[in-house]
Amino acid sequence: MPRDIRQSLSKDNQHCPSQTLKGARCKNTHRANLSNIIHSLDSLMSIKPTNFVQCINDLVTATLCSVHQKVARKELQAWGADLSHVCSIRQAPTPPVSPSNYRIVALADWIRTIGHTDNPSQGAAISVSQPAKMSTPTNVPRVFTTIQNFSRYPIQDSRRSVAESLERLLLRPLTKADISSQGHMYVYWQPGNFGHLKIGRSSDVDRRMTEWVAQCKKPLQVYFPSRGDLDGHPDDMLPVNHIQRVEALVHMELKYCRRIENQCPGCAKAHKEWFEIPHRLAVDVVRKWMAWMRTSPYEKRLSGTEAQWVLKDEAKLRLKGVAQPLKSISIAGPTAKSGRPPSGHLAVSGAGDAKSGRRLTI
Ligand SMILES: [Zn+2]
Numbered sequence: 278m279p280r281d282i283r284q285s286l287s288k289d290n291q292h293c294p295s296q297t298l299k300g301a302r303c304k305n306t307h308r309a310n311l312s313n314i315i316h317s318l319d320s321l322m323s324i325k326p327t328n329f330v331q332c333i334n335d336l337v338t339a340t341l342c343s344v345h346q347k348v349a350r351k352e353l354q355a356w357g358a359d360l361s362h363v364c365s366i367r368q369a370p371t372p373p374v375s376p377s378n379y380r381i382v383a384l385a386d387w388i389r390t391i392g393h394t395d396n397p398s399q400g401a402a403i404s405v406s407q408p409a410k411m412s413t414p415t416n417v418p419r420v421f422t423t424i425q426n427f428s429r430y431p432i433q434d435s436r437r438s439v440a441e442s443l444e445r446l447l448l449r450p451l452t453k454a455d456i457s458s459q460g461h462m463y464v465y466w467q468p469g470n471f472g473h474l475k476i477g478r479s480s481d482v483d484r485r486m487t488e489w490v491a492q493c494k495k496p497l498q499v500y501f502p503s504r505g506d507l508d509g510h511p512d513d514m515l516p517v518n519h520i521q522r523v524e525a526l527v528h529m530e531l532k533y534c535r536r537i538e539n540q541c542p543g544c545a546k547a548h549k550e551w552f553e554i555p556h557r558l559a560v561d562v563v564r565k566w567m568a569w570m571r572t573s574p575y576e577k578r579l580s581g582t583e584a585q586w587v588l589k590d591e592a593k594l595r596l597k598g599v600a601q602p603l604k605s606i607s608i609a610g611p612t613a614k615s616g617r618p619p620s621g622h623l624a625v626s627g628a629g630d631a632k633s634g635r636r637l638t639i
Pocket residue numbers: 293294295303304305341342343344345
């Protein structure tokens with residue numbers, strides 16, 4: 278069920294509102310009783326938890342064509358256990374993300390969006406305006422599953438905290454590839470796989486997105502860089518030097534949330550740049566390191582006959598601060614041996630929250 282279901286149906290309630298794999302609206306005829314559906318959507322935030330799955334099920338029947346009903350039911354099944362818990366955090370304020378509640382928070386995010394009780398500008402920013410504009414449909418053959426299988430990415434250097442790992446990486450001279458690379462970071466997701474984001478870099482994001490769609494045979498929606506008026510910063514569109522190092526820093530900061538898709542259903546390859554985190558946090562981390570690299574913290578120095586790009590002295594003075602992960606969520610390190618869910622969901626520690634008193638808002 279698309280996040281912009283209300284808008285789609287009010288534009289046209291004679292056709293299924295789902296997005297096809299090509300990124301366009303489904304052409305199958307399905308007449309929907311708009312006022313009933315709006316009523317059900319409005320009720321999502323207030324109904325009894327025990328009625329929740331039934332209500333979503335009824336909405337699926339009332340809104341989607343038979344093809345998309347099947348897809349939706351499969352997803353509903355995959356989310357069944359989480360759906361029964363989502364009632365506890367449907368209400369604002371959203372609790373901080375923890376290893377045990379991450380999927381539920383992501384799901385609550387979706388429910389708030391279609392249930393429309395979220396801040397309207399935020400809802401629009403996440404769900405409607407920019408991802409829709411940035412979708413890059415091409416001729417995409419049909420893939421049978423939209424649900425991806427992720428496992429935890431083997432963490433290198435798992436005894437070090439994120440701050441320690443960042444510090445070491447920051448101090449490492451730039452590699453040849455770091456020096457010459459220039460471009461943008463991007464953050465996208467493949468609709469249907471809540472909470473999983475692909476974070477990478479390219480010298481040409483639009484071209485890269487088109488390549489990904491063609492290769493993995495799925496539509497994708499881009500969260501960053503944002504072309505929407507609501508969420509975008511003017512700087513987002515400017516290329517950054519040493520982008521390969523920026524990418525390494527972003528991936529390092531999020532190392533405990535990293536996931537691997539061992540076999541992509543579209544291209545059969547393994548994809549290693551997935552992260553299980555809220556998209557706003559991903560965008561914050563990406564913006565932070567792009568902004569930092571714009572301050573030109575590295576300089577070329579001669580050591581003997583060889584030139585090296587090293588961290589400037591003034592940047593070294595601020596090293597400890599720069600190496601701190603964002604406080605809105607502290608991805609501190611390998612704390613939970615027992616507390617982690619077996620399926621390898623988010624391993625994020627809330628330690629930083631306690632210190633800073635700040636809370637993560639989903
Ligand atoms: Zn359909």
